[in-house]
Amino acid sequence: MTKPFRVIDTGIRGCREQMAFDQALIAGHKAGTTPDTVRFLQFPPSVLVGRHQAISQELNLDACRVAGVGIGRRITGGGALYLDEGQFGWELVFHKSTLGLTNLGDLAREICEAAAAGLSRLGIDARYRPRNDIEVDGRKISGTGGFFDGDTIFYQGTVLVAMDGAKMASLLNIPAAKLAKRGQTSGAQRVVTMTELFDGNPPPISEVKAAILEGFAERLGISPVPGEILESEEAAARAIFDEEIGTDDFVYEIDDPSHPADVISARHTGAGGTIEAHLRLEGPRQDRIREIQFTGDFFVTPPRVIPDLEAALRGLAVDDAEAAVAEFFAAAGVGLLTAAPSDFALALKMAAENRP
Template sequence: MSWRLIDNEESDIYRNLALEESLARTNAGAVDKTNTVRFWKSEPSVVLGRFQCVHEEVNIEFCRNNDISIARRFTGGGTVFHDEGNLNISFCLDQSESCVSRTLRELYWNFIGTLAKGLRSIGIGASYDPNRSCIRINGRKITGTAGWLKQGVSFIHGTLLLSANLETLRRALSPPPNQPVYLRDGRSIRCKESKKDVVTTIAKEFDSPPNEDEIKQAIIDSIATFTGAEIVKDNFTQKEEAMANSLYHTRYKRTKWNLGTLSESKSRK
């Protein structure tokens, strides 16, 4: 049994998020699903969860003044920060596999927990926190996760803070009062708020941490041990690329999707 590994160099956050959704939706309902692990990185950006409001999560002016893209993914969960010091990891999984759960809680336990085991195997003292579905080092959070379950596919993805700029992260994710209000889906509806936590990076917690390639290999080895699969490097299919291209233009490059519709009401207090 083999699983596909995709480790591409795309850095456009909107293109990357289109590829994420395409990967999940192309496999959902397909007769022959492809179990996939993906490593990816993006330019400096903040990524909102599907059901969040930008003015409640992001310092919009700071992001615009510092060339930090604002994007929205197709999965739920809270807002996260991306830069070159952040490694993103995705799993697109066939629910017919014995190791693949159909509940997010068990998926996180199994696969994010497996990431933590991989980190520990190279001397990084990481532990999985089932209450927040994240990995911690010295009690501080280094991952954020979100997921999607549909038509026989379990899809989860998350961040791993290797050496991200924590000061930029803090400022980008600190919304000031009196920001313009943006309506999600064009109407005033309740937004899901991010759960606040203390974050850190692997680089901050260790004087001589393993490099990125060593971390990736440790993760691959840990996944292979857990699943019993051979992890083989490959690429997106033509069908996945085509759907991603469509989503990129019709959804992810559109202000209405990423920010919402600017409200005529008063600014956020």
């Protein structure tokens, strides 16, 4: 028997407003007032960093401000994005028992393959590429990410219908190494749009959304049903915007932690993404962790696990950190999308080795 999913569309809203609505849906679902839901959304020109990213490392903030684009922070991990009316977002909020998947990697594969199957109905060869992309001929048409929050799963993605590649490149600091491993030289070269695939005449966005819903229905065994946005969801989104996600404190809370003179940093790139460790040491031999911050485009579920890990490591001897990281993840029961506890421990170790 198929499982009903309410389908809603919040249209074009500011990027921080859309992120606040994400959190409102999660809170409502956990409270039992929001049903399993598919949401579509669009943005005015905006840049978004991932939940764990250092914002000034990922964005050309001066260029963003001159361009007048919205600047926000997602509640999911992953990398920085440029979005405008030429793209749209899709997301699912549902109970983990609905699809019977309890591993974030398996969840990403199933949802991405379903979205790819939907896009392929339009006549393109869309395919899932681990860990969280959907590509056509090796170029990304959709990036995705998500997490578990208790029994609630939140998973989201985008579809590139049209894009101003030059504008994207001017606003995002895309590491050359990230492009080089795919044989590319620019962020615009890495992505492909529906407009390009259809020789300047892409299907209407409404048809693309319908195709994705068909893919979800066929591959995930759900029944999408048009529905209404609840007033309680709108009210919760407004409160979350005002109190947290819409504030500069939230958006800029993770900036460039490597800037202070006493911070030592290192970057480790593994199968699960890039993890940077920013470390302050203390003690006569500078061998104890005073503070540690992890940033990067990795996915961890739920996102609050990273601040908890950082707190657990404070005051420990550097030599004890590797075992402490392993013990923390074993006890916390968190979900990692390809990244392993050893990746965090290695980034920390590399940073410690850079001490004077």
